[in-house]
Amino acid sequence: MSGEFHPNPYLVWQREQGIPIYSGYFVEDLRRLEVGFWRDRNANGAFVNLSNSQVNGAYVLEIPRGEKTHPSRQLFDELAMVIEGQGATSLWYDQTHKRSFEWQEGSVFAIPPNVRHEHYAMGTAAKLVCVTSAPVYMQLFNNSDFIFNNDFRFTDRYAEEENFFAEMIRVLPALGGIETNLIADVRQFFRRENIEAIRSKGNLPKRQRAHDAYSLRIRFAKAMMILHLSGWSVGTYKKAHRHGPGYYIVILDGEGYSLMWEESKKRERIDWHRYSMLVPPMMWFHQHFNVSPNLTRFIAFHPPGLLGSPGWSGEGSDPYLEKGLNQIEYTEEDPDIRALYELELAKRGVTSQMPDEIYKKGIAG
Numbered sequence: 001m002s003g004e005f006h007p008n009p010y011l012v013w014q015r016e017q018g019i020p021i022y023s024g025y026f027v028e029d030l031r032r033l034e035v036g037f038w039r040d041r042n043a044n045g046a047f048v049n050l051s052n053s054q055v056n057g058a059y060v061l062e063i064p065r066g067e068k069t070h071p072s073r074q075l076f077d078e079l080a081m082v083i084e085g086q087g088a089t090s091l092w093y094d095q096t097h098k099r100s101f102e103w104q105e106g107s108v109f110a111i112p113p114n115v116r117h118e119h120y121a122m123g124t125a126a127k128l129v130c131v132t133s134a135p136v137y138m139q140l141f142n143n144s145d146f147i148f149n150n151d152f153r154f155t156d157r158y159a160e161e162e163n164f165f166a167e168m169i170r171v172l173p174a175l176g177g178i179e180t181n182l183i184a185d186v187r188q189f190f191r192r193e194n195i196e197a198i199r200s201k202g203n204l205p206k207r208q209r210a211h212d213a214y215s216l217r218i219r220f221a222k223a224m225m226i227l228h229l230s231g232w233s234v235g236t237y238k239k240a241h242r243h244g245p246g247y248y249i250v251i252l253d254g255e256g257y258s259l260m261w262e263e264s265k266k267r268e269r270i271d272w273h274r275y276s277m278l279v280p281p282m283m284w285f286h287q288h289f290n291v292s293p294n295l296t297r298f299i300a301f302h303p304p305g306l307l308g309s310p311g312w313s314g315e316g317s318d319p320y321l322e323k324g325l326n327q328i329e330y331t332e333e334d335p336d337i338r339a340l341y342e343l344e345l346a347k348r349g350v351t352s353q354m355p356d357e358i359y360k361k362g363i364a365g
């Protein structure tokens with residue numbers, strides 16, 4: 001970023017990094033994405049800019065076996081999930097108070113702003129997928145030095161606590177979810193019985209957009225970006241809905257497809273599996289279908305700054321999930337959607353668990 005005007009300073013900065021930049025609606029397999037050497041990080045990387053999100057962005061970081069990244073820090077929020085290998089991260093404001101924690105495939109954590117950090121890969125190469133609010137910061141300030149070389153200490157976010165990176169779950173009623181600084185293995189954590197126990201113990205309101213689903217919102221390290229986990233059963237699919245930009249979804253397990261369309265336009269279909277990433281374009285309807293013989297689960301990294309919007313309170317009803325302009329009930333959907341789903345299930349020998357009544361009375365949540 002030179003400071004010169006460009007409508008997309010995030011893209012200017014990405015080009016300066018000299019690594020591949022991917023666009024489109026989705027990435028079929030994050031683990032197989034081609035990466036290039038990222039000199040500033042001493043690792044391999046690729047940017048993933050999906051559905052023209054101008055509010056957040058993603059990248060894949062591959063740390064070769066036994067290597068460590070160059071220390072870096074940034075003003076923006078960053079959430080990371082390990083998709084391959086194992087390793088460790090060290091963080092510090094100054095070298096005398098260095099804290100480290102280990103991670104493995106399935107670990108999810110946040111990098112607090114302006115804390116220097118470096119990642120190590122242990123054993124084999126490691127891969128992380130990271131989602132950041134960098135695009136917003138770059139559009140606001142358009143100055144790399146301010147964003148990457150800023151001495152301000154957000155001690156309200158990170159005060160060099162000894163056990164900062166431990167899996168300690170606290171209920172966060174204002175979010176209708178939980179907060180923590182680390183999840184050691186999201187695949188283990190996001191078991192239905194575990195989540196239902198957390199929801200019932202914390203008295204969290206039930207929200208679901210599928211016939212038989214469960215979910216949880218999580219805030220990591222007091223970031224101004226949250227994520228949610230979602231799982232839904234064999235032989236079921238979610239209702240179509242639409243919202244703003246920048247929901248980066250990574251499939252954790254299962255197999256299925258999503259339909260995405262702009263109102264009154266043709267439906268696009270995306271087939272996905274474990275470690276596919278997709279982002280529905282802003283205000284396009286989208287609908288997710290499980291065709292696998294197992295539960296399907298995903299993690300959805302949210303855009304920054306929506307924590308206080310209508311529908312995000314943990315109290316009372318949630319207009320976001322209610323009938324209206326932005327959600328199509330099962331009773332209202334195009335019958336072709338159900339027909340395609342049943343065809344796809346039949347090909348795989350999976351039986352639909354969507355009750356007929358749901359299309360008549362809309363009995364499900």
Ligand SMILES: [Fe+2]
Pocket residue numbers: 241242243247280286
């Ligand atoms: Fe969505």
